[in-house]
Amino acid sequence: MIPFELARPRSLKEAIALLDPEDPDIRPVxxxxxxxxxxxxxxxxPTRLVSLRDVEPEYAQVRPGANGELVIGGLTRLATLEHSPLVKEGWPLLARTLRTLSNVxxxxxxxxxxxxxxxxxxxxMPPVxxxxxxxxxxxxxxxxxxVPVEQLCTGYYETVLARDELISRVTVPPQAGRPAAYMKVTTRAAHDWPALGIAVVLDMQGAAIxxxxxxxxxxxxxxxRLTEAETLxxxxxxxDAILRDAGEAGAAQLDIVGDAHGSASYKKQLLKVYLGRAVRTALDAASARGAQLKGHAE
Incomplete structure (x- = not known):
């Protein structure tokens, strides 16, 4: 291994100052x-790694924000999110997803x-x-x-972040009882890299979406974003008919990329099937949660 400098700044400002917008071999960690x-x-x-572990602890905290939002410090560990009572109560989609994200x-x-x-x-996390x-x-x-999370990524391993910028906070609007689900298809264990991941959040008007x-x-x-499916x-x-049509529309909209986890045609077929399943799962999870909350109230 080539020797490199390990910097351990004590503040976010100091960490940013140690980065270089022109040098790709200086990385934050x-x-x-x-x-x-x-x-x-x-x-x-790398020629220099800038460790973020010693910066202000506020950047590793989970707290409620204005208007019922969830504010997550950029240095919050995924396990902290997974076990947060605040997340479990108000953002069950995040809590469920984190249980199968990578491994413990x-x-x-x-x-x-x-x-x-x-x-x-x-x-x-990005699609969810x-x-x-x-x-x-x-x-x-x-x-x-x-920047909306939806606009953060610009391509494979590419984002709108400059080399001397850091994600300091993530703010999540209230899930507020909206039915939601994330489904991923893997070839092995549930925490493996998926061939397809699909996140669905629904605003209901009675029995209709x-x-x-x-x-x-x-x-x-x-x-x-699958805009054609959302419109349908x-x-x-x-x-069943509308969910099938939405899956077909979503698959038709995308220029799907094949990789080691599945061919483009395989992923297209998965999308046709799993979009409808994700909607059903979201509705079923919301019904189960509603019944559970009603039971606690009684």
Whole structure:
């Protein structure tokens, strides 16, 4: 291994100052799970790693924000999110997804900011947070800016982040009882990289879908909104015919990418089937949660 400098700043401002917008061999490190794998593979040979572990603890906290939002510090570990009572109560989609994200060893060290900033298209959090309408606060030498999670990734391992910018916060609007589900298809264990991931969040008007947010991951080079499927679902009663049509429309919209986890034609077929299943799962989960809350009240 080529020697490199390990910097341990005590503040976010100091960490940003240690980064270089012109030098790709200087990298920030949160949990380090992706960086270590890249170094072992010889893909990354850093001259400096900027550890974020010692910056202000506020960036590793989960707290309620304005208007019922969830505010997640960029250095919050995934395991902290997974076990947060606040997340379990108000954002059950996040809590359910985190239980099958990677494995417990990774979740104990990986951070939400690093997870999103790595921009691997097979990640679970980007489509889930995109469907929930989350946004990231990006901090850099010129201050802060806010970007929807849906617009953060621009391609394979590429984001709108400059090399001297960091994700300091993630803000998630209230799930507020909206039916939601994330389904992923893997060839092995549930925590393995998916061939397809699909996140669905529904706003209901009685028994009909008032509005649907449908985001697909793993089949494309970035989380992608299925606008054609959303249009078909809007105002519809979720019967078998409309769910089948929505799946067909979603598959037709995408330029699906084949990889080691599945061919393009295989992923297209998965999408046709799993979009409808995700909607059904969301509705079933909401019904079960409603019955559980009613039981507690009684």
């Amino acid at each position: 949160g949990g380090g799970t992706a960086v270590m794998l890249m170094m072992k593979a010889g893909v990354l040979r 060893r990774v979740r104990n060290v990986a951070t939400i900011g690093g997870n999103l900033g790595h921009a691997d298209p097979h990640m679970d 947070l995109s469907a929930l309408g989350a946004r990231v606060t990006i901090s850099g030498p010129n201050g802060e800016r806010t 008032g509005r649907a947010s449908v985001i697909v991951g793993a089949a494309t080079d970035r989380p992608t 679902l809007r105002g519809a009663s979720p019967d």
